[in-house]
Amino acid sequence: MTEISITVNGELQTHDVEDRTLLVHFLRDHAGLTGTHVGCDTTQCGACTVHLDGRAVKSCTILAAAVDGAQVTTIEGLAQGGELSDLQQAFKQHHGLQCGFCTPGMVMAGTDLIRRYDGELDEHTVREQLEGNICRCTGYTNIVKAVLDAAGKHRAKRT
Structure with missing residues (x-):
């Protein structure tokens, strides 16, 4: 297990994860943000797309430990002050x-x-x-x- 910290939608998320934990599973299983979907696990479908340090990426093939310290925005983080983007x-x-x-x-x-x-x-x-x-x-x-x-x-x- 490795402790990693990722700022998700402006909130620091620190969790112990297995080294093989994918970013999509970090978001869903550890951060509790289930808006990011798991579709194909091969970057084919795009259902897992999030913003990593301001750029769209498919989170199903990125190891969470590889982005320790990064900033991630999920679909839950787009709305501001209750207003949809x-x-x-x-x-x-x-x-x-x-x-x-x-x-x-x-x-x-x-x-x-x-x-x-x-x-x-x-x-x-x-x-x-x-x-x-x-x-x-x-x-x-x-x-x-x-x-x-x-x-x-x-x-x-x-x-």
């Missing part, structure tokens, strides 16, 4: 989900996408950049609409 609101408004299993990973990947492109996105770029996140229900149309809507709000806040 712009992308969370857009997913709700555009019905960018059905079963909801992929939604946390899609929102985390989309949030990072909007940050990386500073809101300057088009449909082709969103579809291309979200290729690593699989949704088996929606056909992506409403997910893309939600990301583009939130990107527009991001651009409007810049000016």
